[in-house]
Amino acid sequence: MEKMRADARRNRAKVLAAAEEAFAVDGLAVPLDDIARLAGVGAGTVYRHFPSKEALFQAVVLERIQQFAEEARALAEADEPGEVFFDYFVRVIHQASLNRAICDALAESGGHAFKAGAGDDFRAGFARLLERAQAAGAVRRDIDGDDLRALIVGCLAVERYAPGSEHLVRVVVDGLRASAGQGDVA
Numbered sequence: 001m002e003k004m005r006a007d008a009r010r011n012r013a014k015v016l017a018a019a020e021e022a023f024a025v026d027g028l029a030v031p032l033d034d035i036a037r038l039a040g041v042g043a044g045t046v047y048r049h050f051p052s053k054e055a056l057f058q059a060v061v062l063e064r065i066q067q068f069a070e071e072a073r074a075l076a077e078a079d080e081p082g083e084v085f086f087d088y089f090v091r092v093i094h095q096a097s098l099n100r101a102i103c104d105a106l107a108e109s110g111g112h113a114f115k116a117g118a119g120d121d122f123r124a125g126f127a128r129l130l131e132r133a134q135a136a137g138a139v140r141r142d143i144d145g146d147d148l149r150a151l152i153v154g155c156l157a158v159e160r161y162a163p164g165s166e167h168l169v170r171v172v173v174d175g176l177r178a179s180a181g182q183g184d185v186a
Helices: 006-029 032-039 043-049 053-075 081-097 100-110 118-135 145-161 166-176
Strands: none
Touching (some): 006 043, 006 053, 006 100, 032 043, 032 053, 053 081, 053 100, 053 118, 081 100, 081 118, 081 145, 081 166, 100 145, 118 145, 145 166
């Protein structure tokens, strides 16, 4: 594969940043011409890097999911695994809720963003945080990675349809906490 020129890399980065901003507000409804204008490049530049709006959307989502995965990896050996897990869970929901593109991707047909590429890394990193929190006795043992994905998608729906309802996310977090006799089945 041919290496991209420095100016092409800069333009691609500008397009991705502008697209993330635009998709965060308008989701897939934003026209590519608006993204080009926001990035300060021509529409042809956008199309050279991304043949369709869906391809650009996927690139934006992939980049964000990769960031989530990197953060999970960095936290994998942190002290206080229960606290780290819950903080990360809430942070992922909060950050994703601010970006309509991420919400749209995660809510789509079972959350396809969790199933491919960076999604695998994200799931693995999150699963590692979950396992450590469960081993420390902080999280119910009857929860697995698929359950976490479903809970995240549900929490994102709550955030989208009842903005400012952080207390509902806290209810979910409280439900994940281990307590005597609860979720002891591995």
